[in-house]
Amino acid sequence: MGYGFSAAEIAYLGSVPGTAALAEVAEYELSAASQVRDAASVRRRHGDRAPALIETVRLRRRAAAKLSGARDWLLTDDALQQATPTLVARHRARRLAGRDVHDVTCSIGAELVELARHCPRVVGSDLDPLRLAMAQHNLTRPVPDAAAAGQRATVLLARADALAPCTSGTVVVADPARRSGGKRTHDPRALQPPLPDLLSVYSGRDLAVKCAPGLDFDRLDWDGEIEVISLDGAVREACLWSAGLREPGVTRRATVLGTAGTATTLTDADPGEIPEREPGEWIIDPDGAVVRAGLVRHYAARHGLWQLDPRIAYLTGDRLPAGVRGFRIIGTCDFREKALRSELRRLDCGRLEILVRGVEVDPDALRRRVKPTGSRPYTIVITRIGRTATVFLCEASRL
Structure with missing residues (x-):
């Protein structure tokens, strides 16, 4: 705690x-x-x-790598764990630029700081008076590169229950706590406040709700957009955007952010038709945001790739997309440990990376059993092609 x-x-x-x-x-x-x-x-x-x-x-x-300007902030351990990384909060604020916004679970103000840089009027509320006091302090701190972001809005802070609306005409932003009984939860009903209650209370309002990316979105009765966001290769969150805030025709979006300021977006309105072909020269493991958003085929279509198997998220092609990690295929074999051990010995394999999808395998246990003792690094990709577990022998990963 x-x-x-x-x-x-x-x-x-x-x-x-x-x-x-x-x-x-x-x-x-x-x-x-x-x-x-x-x-x-x-x-x-x-x-x-x-x-x-x-x-x-x-x-x-601890906050320095997550929150811009946090060297001057007041925080709690729980609030820091829950806080939205600055680059993710900035991305959301840019989508809301020009709108009046009410963050109904503002905590220590990580979202508010960015909303105040892009929105004309901002309200922040929380039930915890101590976190509100910290938010008040944090909002007065100098903002890095503030000159490039324009004039900051005046933010009104209030102590209020997220399930008791106290503004009208605002876009509602919410970040329900994802811990229950001290443990992280993926149950929408165990969030604080519970996600079904939040969606019910603000039904008909423009609403953006930050959620854990592990939620089963197919079980949600949601007619808006589900955006999954990654930062530097790590999936950070999902955001539910109500119908009034989504782009026409878009229900799923993957946003891939980088600390260098890069941002790539893919939606289910993009083309998703790809060929069925034998494996190409490379295997590509798409960013986790693309996989969790269910946009693997759309990503493949954008980059001229295809799937190893229609049910598996690994892609293949004859060239690597720019800046994407890939594995050059040098051979294949059936998934039999004796044969795999012999092949790795022949290749003089030492450091071994094991990637698995669609097959029940513990990579660490398998690595101990095959005992690579050579001098050259390799990657093996174990996946299911049709009904057969197949091992792809690959050169060590590279961009």
């Missing part, structure tokens, strides 16, 4: 003396090796405020 901040501690941390104390504590190493010594030193200088100071510095360090 992390450290429990008090209202007095939050007020102190946001004050001029608290800011100075945080700058001082930020000079400490605070590593596993130095934590006892460092904590004792901070306690001698700052007394009972030491735990809040140390926790805040540690959280800011």
Whole structure:
């Protein structure tokens, strides 16, 4: 659960003396090796405020890779885990540019900071007064590259229940907590607030709801768009966009973001017709956002690829799309461990990457059993072609 901040501690941390104390504590190493010594030193200088100071510095360090400008933020451990990465929040805010927006689960303000850069009027509400106090502080921090983003809006903060609407005429943004009883949940009814209740309360409103990408979207009675978003190859979230916010004809979207500022979008309105052919020179494993959005065929059609098997998400082709990881096929064999071990020995295989889809295999256990001891790196792709488990022997992956 992390450290429990008090209202007095939050007020102190946001004050001029608290800011100075945080700058001082930020000079400490605070590593596993130095934590006892460092904590004792901070306690001698700052007394009972030491735990809040140390926790805040540690959280800011953890947040640096996720939240732009977090070196000045106030956070909690739970709020940081739940917070939307800045680049993902910025992408959503750009889709809402020019609209008045109400974030009904604003927490510490990770979404609000980006919404305020793109929307004229923004409201943030939450039931937790401590997180609202942190959001108020975080919204006053300087925003990196703010000049390029234009004028920031004025944000109104309010303590309110997400299931009790308190604005009208706004686009509603919600991020239900995905932990139940301290454990992550993929059950829409176990979210806080429950997803079915949220959708019911705001029925007929323009609505964007951030969800876990592991939810079974086919079970949702949703007439809008489902967008799955990845960042630097890792699937981060899904977002449900109500019918009034989606593009005509689009019900599924995959958005692939990169920290370098790249953004690629694919939708189910794009062409999805691909040929049926024998495996080409390369195997391509599409980005997870493409796979989870159910847009593998659309991705293949865009890049001149086809599927190894119609039921499997691995693609193949005679060339790699630019910037995409691929595996050059050098041979195939049936999935029999004795034959595989012999083939890997013949290839002088040492470091071995094992990719599996459509076959029940534990890659780590298989690697231990085949015991590669050579000097050259290889990748094997184990997948099902028709009813047969097939092993593709590949050169080590590359772009």
